Amino acid sequence: MNEYYILLKYLLLLVEVAAAIIGIIKFKKFKDSYWKWFIYYLVFIACSELLCKFVLRFHDSFLSNYYAFFIIPLEFLTVFWLYAYKSLNSKKLFWISFGIFLLSLIPYCLFEEKKAVNSFNYMVGAFLMSIMIILEYNKQMKSDDILRFKENMMFYVNTGVGFFYVGTLPFYAFNSLLLQDKTIFYNYYLFFLITNILMYTLFSIAFIWGKPNTY
Secondary structure (H helix, E strand, C coil), X not given: CCXXXXXXXXXXXXXXXXXXXXXXXXXXXXXXXXXXXXXXXXXXXXXXXXXXXXCHHHCHHHHHHHHHHHHHHHHHHHHHHHHHHHHCCCHHHHHHHHHHHHHCXXXXXXXXXXXXXXXXXXXXXXXXXXXXXXXXXXXXXXXHHHHHHHHXXXXXXXXXXXXXXXXXXXXXXXXXXXXXXXXXXXXXXXXXXXXXXXXXXXXXXXXXXXXXXXX
C-alpha cells in the first residue's frame, strides 16, 4: 500500500477525532436532546480508534475480536437507535433490526475465519441501514424538514451514513473476491476511506450548523 493510502488513513483518524471534539465544543447546544448520546458515541469511537491505532495494533487476535464483537456491532446498533428509535419513532423497527443483526453474528462465530469484519454480518447490517435511510429520506421529503436542511441534523447524518454504509457494502460483501484483483481491491479501499472521511466530516458539519430536536 502506497503512502497515499496511509495518508488517507491518518486523515480518517483526524476527522474522527475532530467530529468528537466539535461535538464536545457544541455539547451545550445538544445537552437537552438525544443528540448528546451521539456525541458520547463519537467520543468513544475516537478514543477506541486511537487505542487501536497506537496500542492494540500490537495484539492482532484481541484487536480482531474487539472490532468484530464490540466496535462494529456498537456502530450499527447506535445508528439503528438514532434512525429507528428516535428519528423514525419506531421502537418495533429498532428491536427487530437489533435482533436480526445480533443473530447474523452466529454464523461468523461458528464457521467463519476470525477477522475484524465478516461479510454476512456486515451485509445484514448494511441492508437494514439501507431500509432506514430510504425511510428517513421519505420522511423528510413528506415534511418541511427538507426545506430546512441546513439546520436538519438528520439530513447530514443520513447523507454521510448513506454514502459510507451503503456505498461500501460491496467492499465487505465481496471482500474475498476483490482480493483476487489487487487493483480493484485498492480502488474500492480508496472509496472506503473517502466515504468514511466524508461521513465524519458531515457529522462535524451537523454539529456546527444543525439544531437539535428536543423531543
